[in-house]
Amino acid sequence: MSLSAIWGLVQTALELGVTCSLTVLALFLSYSMLNVCDLSTDGCFTLGAAVGAVVAIAGHPYLSIPAAMAAGMLSGFVTAVLQTRMGIDSLLAGIIVNTGLYSINIAVMGKSSLLNMNKTETVFTKVKALLADTPLAGYQELLIALAAVALVIVFLTLFLRTRLGLAIRATGDNPDMVRSSSINPVFTTTVGLCVANAFTGLSGCLLAQSQKSVNIDIGSGMVTIALASLLIGQTFLGRGSIAKRAVGMVLGSVIFRLVYTIALRLNMPAFMLKLVSSVIVIIAIAGPYLKTQLPMLEKRLAGSRKGGG
């Protein structure tokens, strides 16, 4: 395999990793900070992709990005209202919204489950034209994704230091404290989920436009993939400042895609992607738990041996 072929694979992994890391950053806010596992992520990712594509096809390449983010925000708002105002369990709220979004996404895509953007002017084609005669030609996917990720990280770092950001973090960190304080957990949860889902929508929009097509399944399994990336990132840069941890999320996402690319080269079939992400999430969450259980298990085994059955 030639060097350029290897670089080609790495570049694709980087593009995918960085683009999808926006979803990981969304989970960083909802899962790590608010302590809400937002299962509407898959549907919201597809929603962002669909809305972004439709707006771009309608001839508004730049408008497609804020439109996708606004759609994501709206979806997050619905999830938040269900769990804070309607008494629906937060996991169930996510699942319900996710299911509902499937129909909405097909409706957005004009009753079709596939949209093609081969001849559509998108942010990527615009930037590609700009880069045409520079040394960076051909890197528009990576550059746009990196720029988006950098903006989101800067935003998150600043936002989580504001009083509202601190209140959101406290809501996830100690709900008991928040309940008897002047922070309204309904408000903080709603804002947190809206912002997080705006990022998820943005992530979907950028992935669809860089791939020049939207499939109704583009977001399926995304929550597990993002969670796997988040947990990988946490093992590398899990402590320290918000900025450092946010960079860790991007790193986790890129590592996940690189490992996946390598596994593909080793003849792992492509359909294994979702199983791999599931196994990573299981190991990352169950591992530390089992480690705490191990001494107890050893004691019990030793005890039963001594007791002689």
Next chain:
Amino acid sequence: MLTLQNISKTFNPGTVNEKTALTDVSLHLEKGDFVTIIGANGAGKSTLFNAIAGSFFPDTGRIELDGQDVTFQPEFKRAKAIGRLFQDPMRGSAPAMTIEENLALAAAGGGWLSHVSKAEKAAFRDKLALLDMGLEDRMRQPVGLLSGGQRQALTLLMATMVPPKLLLLDEHTAALDPSTAEKVLALTQDIVREHGLTCLMITHNMSSALELGNRTLMMDSGRILLDLKGDARQGLTVSDLLRMFKENVGKALDNDRMLLS
């Protein structure tokens, strides 16, 4: 300052688990009152606090705080005027956030999108130094690393950062070791005196119930049995209290955690 008129609360009415937690409780506090509350387990002390703080709405009655009817005001709105400490020192601060961030949450100055200013951070440092626990040099550390006593002292600081109209202390030193408890109690007195706070304190320590503050309430079965203040409270001893309880209830005061000395 604080007026409770005929507050009653029954939990799970009409079921086998029906429990009358408060019965026709009326209470009036003047500004600057420091009231200690004693009573057996299940007497309704914490339930009284929950009613005042708005954790639930009473079945009957009216609660007025500083001239404003707050009976049906949600808890988080009332919390702006009420500082509250619980027995569990882990309950009042966010463990994954730093000392500085916790204090910033409590300071509540500026708008939602404002950052904590340098001046505020310096003020936090000065306040922390008053605790004399070395916390002023650990402002960037997560609160989860602190001991129970340190966390309760920090919670006290947070609850009084913006001096509340009313401070509710629910056995806030009961889970601490004796010397730390003493220190936190002394800090509480300093802070209450400094800001002239109106304060209600539940305690299981009968002698500190008589020593601290200017008024003592004794509760049993969701009612206020005794309301001791002024001359009637002057010179009262723990054995007087026990005798008064027995006369009023017809049985001895029974509380496994009650300290009689």
